Amino acid sequence: MPMTNTSKTMTLLVQRQLDAITTGNGAFLETFLRTAKAAGFRVRIVFAPWHAFGNRPFASIHPRLRALIDEVVWEGTVEAGGRYWSISPRIWVRFGVRLVHELMRRAGMKVQWRNYFGRPMSSAEVVRMSRAADRDPADLTIAEYSSVGPVLDQLGQPTRKGVFVHDVLWMRAQRYREKGLAFDFYETNEAEECGWVKSADFFVHASANEMAFFPPEFPADHAVWLRPVPPEFGKIPSEGKPQVVFLGTTHAGNVDALNHFLEDIWPIILNRQPDAELKVAGSVGDAIAPALKKSPSMTLLGRVEKLEDIGGSHAIGIAPTRLATGVSIKVAEYLMLGMPVVAYPLAMEGFGGRLDGMVDIAETPDTFADTVVRLLNNAEERKRLSDGAPARTREILSNQEVADFLNAEAALKP
Template sequence: MDDLLYLVHRIPWPPNKGDKIRSHHILRYLAQHYRVHLGTFIDDPADAAYLPELEGLCASVCARPLPRRRAQLRALSGLLSGEALSVPWYRDRELARWVRATLARQPVARALAFSSAMAQYLPEGGGLTRVVDFVDVDSDKWTQYAPTRRWPMSAIYRREGRRLLAYERQVAQASDASLFVSPAEADTFREQAPEVADRVHALNNGVDAAFFSPDAVAAPGPYADGVRTVVFSGAMDYWPNVDAVIWFADHVLPALRLEHPGVEFCIVGSRPAPEVMALADRPGVTVTGFVDDVRPWIAHATVVIAPLRIARGVQNKVLEAMALARPVVASPQALEGLTAMVGREVIRAEAEPGAFLQAVSGYLRAPDPALGHAARTRVLADYDWARNLAHLGEFLRLHPGGVPGAEPVPEAAHGR
């Protein structure tokens, strides 16, 4: 098999959060077709336990520690250099040295960088086919964060949005193909970087539909008999998720419990931020923290919610709930880029108290099992990892400067 360099900003194992789910499945696909040389960072010391699995899968691995404090100090150098702070955050001399040595010693003709910050390690020219999986338009995410924070963080986030977009455009200009997680995300970047529009493409996420299957979840569930539960799942140290659950608990849950006494709000996810943990003191709220298996918490929920007000890309939490045949009430931001039919496969509600209350309360009053079944059918049709990742091979087989002839996923999302 040919050699390939794969650079990932966070160790792609285990697949326990959004970006790691995508990078993990990409690695498994790559290992079936290439001798993979993996360069990555470990930002959670517990993840070092998974290095043997990576070393068994790859031809070589360089996994560098990324303590948060050290990364923050490196990022501050961007204020002096004029760079986007995200770039020096992931700058490491040892990883750069390993990349240079790997390219010198191995016949590597293809490289895939997962996230724009990892593209800083790729040399230009030399016959190397460069593909960058941006996943999301991260610059736009920082711009969305800015209005939610007070000065000076609001100013720093606006600066990061501007500087990161400039960097993303430079990366795309130097790459043979730039990939994004959905057609909507790809369209957003084309609008902001029209000079590279012909080299911007969508590569849909997938779901392990056999793992996230109602038939694979044991009964009984984790909830008390007869209790109706509204569930949110996700990494609970991630600001958009934190913002979503606090907003729901503040502005929707009190009225919902008046209309439906006894309804419980369950927040499922690792590393809950202090302000999330504080919600557990309120009546009707449970914060689980890390759970060994998220599936029972979702599969036995009465309804799953995704009231995200800040979002980019495709939300794996929504896809996983759909795969488990659960009804999902989600904001337009959480549904952006999905091909789900609104009203038939998911329920869309604006992240506005009255609208979201009406949607969740309406489902609790009149549950519709057909909604969940239709949601799983949509996942099986459009979000199969093997089928979607087959298109990745088309991009990696590019000759420098070439582009595929067709978009690999549907251009339009139903019911957006």
């Protein structure tokens, strides 16, 4: 998608810190901003003056994201030392409370501290964000996450209003509840979340399947799926000892998937294939349950600088995902690394069927183990699944449709 010179402007309304891109929401935001720039938009970010700081009075923007942003508007801050510092007393008080809680936690006390993810803003903060956006009217004004949607209600200048949906938040809450996981974020419901986005003219979804049900009965021609764009890798090894690979950062879905694999699937595999080996790459290895830390034949690699070193048709990528509301980016990364992949159906939902036939789907722990063992012992099948996978994945996950969609929505500006 070639860059174009144009005066089109997109304002993105944000209520979180943007200091990391290793997590799913950071990676998707980078993809979205790159797509917007390729479509010819000038990008302006309006931060929530209080919410976006969370529990810290200082914040930074990751250099890769900052390079894609033309203007930053963050009221109530001063910029110094490459950071934005809040001058709001409430933020500093909140920071002090958080420090006390952290001391209590280190002293062995159980402290549950909920973050600001998905939490509705006060009416005063909503008004401040809308006024900041209105001061420089944009062709598109987009709320990042539905919880920022109420700002769209207050906009007075002509603009086309959209929502960038990373997660359907009520669905995330429902799945946490089903798995018995502790909530560290605001718990919403379907009616409340739909109310937040009632002013939106269009939606950009980070998950293909979520377009079908959120918000209900919304016109399909004003919604689009932003594909995950996994990184390009260097030369991938053509040979190696067959092994199983789990790749992931530390978040609830990955932690649950890895612990489930180690407890319920890996023992079955080792019983049938005693010489099988498991490599765990990424920070998720730090979150393995204590009872599973010494699982046999498992190597924790930690952060791997060159992921292509663990790729190739001899490496079987696994996605035993039981907790997810968006796209399982690791599946696309495995394919770009030339790996055969085994996944639970939930890991594939976010792709909306686009990767059907490229991944082996297993419904149960036993069938998952069966599939992994079969692939460990069948080099020809592994090769068949991996051959051409990077090129096909790259083609399927092109975001030219999204760039065209954004330009079409901008043309509808009142």
